[in-house]
Amino acid sequence: MSGGDDSVVKYWDVAGESVVSDLYGHRDYARCGDCSPINGEIFVTGSYDHTVKLWDVRVDSKESVIEVNHGKPVEDVIFLPSGGMVATAGGNSLKIWDLIGGGKMVYSMESHNKTVTSICVGKVGKESGEEALQYRILSVALDGYMKVFDYAKMKVTHSMRFPAPLMSIGFSPDCMTRVIGSSNGIIFAGRRKGKEDVGESKSGNFWALGSVEEPQRRALRPTYFRYFHRSQGEKPNEGDHLIMRPKKVKLSEHDKLLKKFRHKEALVSVLSGKNPENVVAVMEEMVARRKLLKCVVNLDEEELGLLLGFLHKHSTMPRHSGLLMGLTKKVLEMRADDIRASDALKSHIRNLKRSVEEEIRIQHSLQEIQGIISPLLRIAGRR
DSSP states (O other), X not given: OEEOTTOOEEEEETTTTEEXXXXXXXXXXXXXXXXXXXXXXXXXXXXXXXXXXEEETTSSSOSXXXXXXXXXXXXXXXXXXXXXXXXXXXXXXXXXXXXXXXXXEEEEEOOOSSOEEEEEEEEESOSSSSSOOEEEEEEEXXXXXXXXXXXXXXXXXXXXXXXXXXXXXXXXXXXXXXXXXXXXXXXXEEEEOOGGGTTOSOXXXXXXXXXXXXXXXXXXXTTSGGGGGOOTTOOOOTTOOOOOOOOOOOOOHHHHHHHTTOHHHHXXXXXXSSOHHHHHHHHHHHHHTTOHHHHHHHOOHHHHHHHHHHHHXXXXXXXXXXXXXXXXXXXXXXXXXXXXXXXXXXHHHHHHHHHHHHHHHHHHHHHHHHHHHHHHHHHHHHO
C-alpha cells in the first residue's frame, strides 16, 4: 500500500511489480498509513484533508469502508495490536478510534503544545512472568517532547524533553530500543532499562518505560534546582498567582518635555506636529500651570510664526475657539511690536484677519436664516 501527494492510494502486487487497484477518496496529500495486524488486505490511510479512511481490498467497491475526521491534517496513523482500534496524530492531539464500533472516537489526548508528527506502539512487560504484558503509545511532536500514553488507563505516564523538534519515532522488534529522529538531523537512540541494568551509572543510554506502575514526579518547589530552570513555556498551576508586567506607555516628545517643566520647548514641539488636539491639550495644561502667556512672550520670530499659523487655521473652529480666540487676543496685545517689525508675521496676521472675517460673515448668514425659520416654527407650533 502507498499514498502520495496526488491523494491517490495504491494497492500493489510487489512480486508482480504492478498496481492491483487505485483507491480514490482523499482530497489532499495522503501522508501516512498502516496495515491491520489481523489481515494484510485491510489498512488505513491518513491525509491532510483531516480524514482517516479504512480500506478493504477484498470488497469490489473502491470506496473506503469507514471514514473518521481527525479535525486537523493527519500526520500519522497506526493500528493498535488488537486490530479493532486505530490511533491518529494531527495538530496537537492524539486520538483513538474504535473501528468495530463504526469509527467512534474513544479518547483524545492533547498533552502536546505543538503538532504531533509521529506515533508508534510498544509493549511493556513479558507474556509470561511477574509483569503482565501491556502496550503503550509513544508520540513525538514539534514541541520537542516525547510522551508515553497508557491507553488502557487513558493517561500520560511518562514525558521526556529533547533539544530539538521531533519528527519521527520507532521501536525495535523486541521493544527494548526506541529511536527518535529530530529536525536538526540528529537521531536519539535509547534502550529500556532491564533488571540487569539497575547497576548501570550511565542512565542517559537507557530509557525506563513503565517499570513503575504509576510513577510520581516530585512537585516543583522553590527549594529545588529544577524550579529555577523552567522555561517560558511552563504553564502555571491552578493555585499559582500570576504577576503581569504592565505595558510601558511610550510618551510623545511634548509629554516628555512637560514632565521636565520645559514649557516653551513643549509648546514649540507640539506646534511642529500636525495634531490640533495635542496642541490644544498642551495649551490647556500650560494654562493650568499658568505658563502659557510666559511662553508666548519668550517665543522668537520663527516660533511665533508657528503659533500664528496654528491660530489662523484653528482659532475659528467651534471646538477650540473658546481657548484660541482669547489666546489670539493676548498674542496680538503682547507681541504687537514684533509683528509690526516682521513682514512674515504681518502675513500671518492678514491671513488670520481674513479667517475671522469669513467666520463673522458665516455667523451673520446663520442669524439671518434663524430669523427666517423662527416665525415659521412658531406658526407650526400653534397648529
